[in-house]
Amino acid sequence: MxxxxxxxxxxxxxxxxxxxxxxxxxxxxxxxxxxxxxxxxxxxxxxxxxxxxxxxxxxxxxxxxxxxxxxxxxxxxxxxxxxxxxxxxxxxxxxxxxxxxxxxxxxxxxxxxxxxxxxxxxxxxxxxxxxxxxxxxxxxxxxxxxxxxxxxxxxxxxxxxxxxxxxxxxxxxxxxxxxxxxxxxxxxxxxxxxxxxxxxxxxxxxxxxxxxxxxxLVNGREPVRPRKGNGRVPGQPSLQLVNRDGEQTHVFMGVRTPGRHWEHRWALSVLNGALGGGLSSRLFQQIRETRGLAYSVYSTIDTFADSGALSVYAACLPERFDEVVRVTTDVLADVARDGITEAECRIAKGALRGGLVLGLEDSGSRMHRIGRNELDFGEHRSVTTSLERIDAVTVDEVNAVARQLLARPFGAAVLGPHRSKRSLPKPLRALAG
Missing domain, CATH: 3.30.830.10 (Metalloenzyme, LuxS/M16 peptidase-like)
Incomplete structure (x- = not known):
């Protein structure tokens, strides 16, 4: 039956x-x-x-x-x-x-x-x-x-x-x-x-x-369309320094990305996962597991209607800051040049799938998903559809995204006991201008 x-x-x-x-x-x-x-x-x-x-x-x-x-x-x-x-x-x-x-x-x-x-x-x-x-x-x-x-x-x-x-x-x-x-x-x-x-x-x-x-509830009004923005952000990213005494130096560095309506946003999420999204990611393995240079290191994505940022964060002892920056910039350069591997792509996609499904175990997370989708996209995007989009990402698409984005001008921000930008590591100053 x-x-x-x-x-x-x-x-x-x-x-x-x-x-x-x-x-x-x-x-x-x-x-x-x-x-x-x-x-x-x-x-x-x-x-x-x-x-x-x-x-x-x-x-x-x-x-x-x-x-x-x-x-x-x-x-x-x-x-x-x-x-x-x-x-x-x-x-x-x-x-x-x-x-x-x-x-x-x-x-x-x-x-x-x-x-x-x-x-x-x-x-x-x-x-x-x-x-x-x-x-x-x-x-x-x-x-x-x-x-x-x-x-x-x-x-x-x-x-x-x-x-x-x-x-x-x-x-x-x-x-x-x-x-x-x-x-x-x-x-x-x-x-x-x-x-x-x-x-x-x-x-x-x-x-x-x-x-x-x-x-x-008065007749005559229609829902406001999802925010699109004009797609243009003036100027270029810069390097900013907050001079503050402390036990650690903290750094964010990254590039601008297209906004949430970009057709390659799922490939960007996979790239983020492979770079610094989990315990097996390149940055975590190279900076924390292999060299013990930092406790906290990760990459993340900020996404808006018309723009966004792919960024890397790390916190370390000031005397290790130069090496952390060197290793980070080397990893970013390697990925921009050679891309990620099939295995890294598979692991990052699996992490995305698991995070998506496990993150919907309660009514609060489901409310957030349907509300945000309606406001941001004007439609409901089912979990099944999202999983299919993740599955459809290929390593070639991820690597094309990496080549495109990591060739863009970098911006960076540093907080720690550093009196001037001239005292910051040369690779960071060269990368972020």
Whole structure:
């Protein structure tokens, strides 16, 4: 007897006002994750309000017309759930993770915060101090600090080169009026996606969203199209130095890449895995396992709509910095010239497949996947489709990507006890100008 086809667990509905609702039914869990994704991030800010998207994300949790900050916290604590948010360069997400029986509460809380957060004057002043503390905490973490400095070195005055968190100067001077205006102008239904995953029913989710978004669902608006950008980043990457006493020198170096809509993005992910994405990667083996030069070394990809960066990070004792740079630049040169091997390609593809599937073991990760896909691409991309795209990558494609990207101008950022750029290793200065 033929098997009945399995119904599609992912469903999508566009409500009046352009609000998109996407759900994934996961019958094996007893939880529900609700996220309201807003297609607004730090790259949408002017320089005078740098950090506004992140500041606002903090502020909206302080009070709504019907709940204080304490009542918001008590509501989620009483059901053992989680309520939180994060801001990136291109979007902001407010989310709740609860038992499936508390789905209605989760939709209510997230919608209340996102739509009706008050931006009260007294709350602005309290949260201003919290954000300034967060900046201080970032500054105390060399790797976090250097990550922001590196993107500045890569993208200069382009909006993605600015820190999501803003600066002490911009946060200190930002007014309640500016934050309230940012909220009312940017947080509109056509820029939003409601993503829900877990042991849930799509029609029930639609009814709850209609109830809690109510007057915002006005006819005549269409969803905002996925962000494309203009594809042009002015200037060239640079070399930046943060002179700071410490036990280690930290370095990021890398090249610009095309954005997330690039046809070779999966090959780029495989290249990243082979370079420094795992324990068997070239950089990890050469720098840590073979020579013992550093504890932390890896490569990573930052991807935006119209641009991105492939970068390498390492932290080591200052007296070992020259050798770490030499080995790293040698590895990059070898890969640019000769490419990676079939075995390296196979291992990197296997790591990608495993990471993708194992990373979707809970409702929260599934909510993040469907919400981000809808906002970034305007469609749902199934796990099966992604696995097929990974499988289709060939070593020749990866090596063509390596030749293309690693021939581009490098940028770099260094943090450590180095008084001037002239004191940095010659291979780094030659590579990053």
């Amino acid at each position: 033929p098997r009945r086809p399995t119904p599609n667990p992912v469903r999508r509905t566009t409500l009046p006002g352009g609000l998109r609702v996407i759900t994934e039914y996961v019958p094996s869990v007893r939880s529900a994750s609700v996220g309201v994704w807003v297609g607004v991030g730090s790259r949408d800010e002017g320089p005078s309000v740098a950090g506004a998207a992140h500041f606002l994300e903090h502020l909206l949790f302080k009070s709504t017309p019907t709940r204080s900050a304490v009542q918001i916290a008590q509501s989620v604590d009483a059901v053992g759930g989680e309520l939180n948010a994060f801001t990136s360069r291109e979007h902001t997400c407010y989310y709740a993770h609860v038992l499936d029986t508390d789905l209605e509460l989760a939709v209510d809380l997230v919608a209340d915060v996102v739509l009706r957060g008050r931006c009260a004057v007294e709350d602005v002043e309290v949260e201003r101090d919290v954000v300034l503390e967060e900046i201080a905490m970032r500054d105390d973490d060399p790797e976090d600090t250097l990550g922001d400095v590196f993107l500045s070195a890569m993208f200069g005055e382009h909006p993605v080169g600015r820190p999501v968190i803003g600066s002490v100067e911009s946060i200190s001077s930002m007014t309640r009026s500016q934050l309230h205006s940012f909220h009312t102008r940017r947080y509109t239904p056509e820029r939003m996606v409601v993503a829900v995953a877990g042991n849930i029913d799509h029609d029930r989710v639609i009814a709850l969203v209609r109830e809690h978004f109510g007057p915002r």
